[in-house]
Amino acid sequence: MAELILYTNPMSRGRIARWMLEEVGQPYAVQYLGYGPEFPMSMKSPDYLAINPMGKVPALTHGDAVVTEGAAICAYLADAFPDAGLKPAPGTVAAAAYYRWLFYAAGPIEAAITDRSLGVTVTPEKARMVGYGSYDAVIDAIEAAVTGRPFIAGDGFTAADVYFGSQIGFGLQFGSMPERPGLRRYWEGLSQRPAYKRAAELDDAAIPKRD
Template sequence: MADIIFYHNPMSRGQIIRWMLEEVGAPYDTEILDYASTMKGEDYRAINPMQKVPAIVHNGRVVTECAAICAYLADVFPEAGLGPREEEKADYYRWLFFAAGPLEQAVTNNFAGFTAKDEQQRMFGYGNYDLAVNTLANHLAGRDFVCGARFNAADVYVGSAVLWGTQFGTLPKLDPFIAYGERLAEREAYRRGKGEDMQLIAEMQAAG
């Protein structure tokens, strides 16, 4: 049994963590959960009371929330080189938390059709959708990755948001997003993880 147990459903944000685990390269066991049954069961609720995937258990310790899992894995497997170097730490933490906070809120509220009135915007961490989206796009313009020339764990999380958003229309297909996504999609770990999850999805759909 591997030291990492990965609780997952391929039709979820778990694809982010699949990619991260493939980048890390440490062995892991995957437990596939069903939305209607095992994800709501007592065994899994003891791991994540939110009844959501993904989650990991590493040497008996539970970690949930995709950004936290990415940062945790980068930290506990330093040999993978996915944590920030000293000069990268400001951008690493800034944009990892920006994507998990303001950008996530802006995208989900926009998808739900909620637009804050001008007088309400100061109550929201993102202000408005266009401001959040353009802030990230402007940061990515003219650079290869979140922290500059080197890929790290922040790119797994931020990149997943960009790749998913531009594919499904929750983010506009701005030039910086498209160029960034194309670079990320060339990574072997991304392709390997995506391939595994697409195969699982096909098997689940075939089984009904």
Template sequence: MTTPGLTFYTNPKSRGRIVRWMLEETGAPYATEVLEYGTSMKAAPYLAINPMGKVPAIRHGDTVVTECAAICAYLADAFPQAGLAPPAHSAARGPYYRWLFFAAGPLEAAWTNQALGVTVPEERAAMVGYGSFERVLDVLEGAIGAREYLVDDRFSAADVYVGSQLGFGMQFGMIDKRPTFARYWAALEARPAKQRADQLDGAMT
């Protein structure tokens, strides 16, 4: 059986760095297509892949996946030999999905608003879906606690995505460098696959 080809569409100055790390964790071979903002990213060939005109995206055979959390989840299932997701019928699937999409939803929305200086009136807190920025960080800090990894004491795609959000947020001052977050991110950042991904992206900038 032939393994379908895997193509990664990215720009080194984008969220594509998250997917690069995930790809390196899978150990699967892939081709990289680097797109530029405002030109090839908005051109017809790429818009046929992602009409949003943004990266990252992947094409795996005939399957196209966009959005970082979705790509991470897809790759974990597409390459089960890498052990990047709990087994399909494991109880650990619940928290695995929970934290992947907590980071894609409440966490990203909260730190984005924080970075833009958007203040949500207290009486409208329920409307934004995350309540408050501090509540989001407190909940995530409680989930990480003293653990090395988020789910079932094993590294997973959830750590790639959540860790990347925290690392980016702390690097650019959008998320407080709480000791729990700093410890968690330092261990993830030292992973060989993360180091390889950073070297590959760094060589393009």
């Protein structure tokens, strides 16, 4: 079996890929990369740039295959290891929701949160020029999607919950999303999963200690 290697930093979006790997349940290795000198290998080192020319994490190698971008890694692993049951059956209502919200999280949610964090203001006149429309519209949409539902796609947990849910978890943790009951209940349910807890413990233990 081809080896899975995750290139990540314990204080990055790579935590999402680690969670997904724990859900898959296959053996994998981890190469931690530093923003600076905190780890032996830097994200800007030639060896890593040969894997991801963007010089960012996460990246996943699976034999000769290279996958970057958190949502793509989640989708790839769900496809590569179908026995884990992390993807709905093709052509179903659940599959439609799976793709819809996985890509929505990687596109409009990510862009809306980033713009807001950077102080970028989109005026109502310009809202149709950006994929997310407005920050408030994004928050309303995801709250409506998860209210009264434990999972985002059908009746079972999927890779879409890993990525979509992580965006909500980070948003609540760092204050980039408002505290709304629907968001909080959805995230609290996901964060009780054993695979999430294992991944978080492993990454927390790898964070360099400061003197």
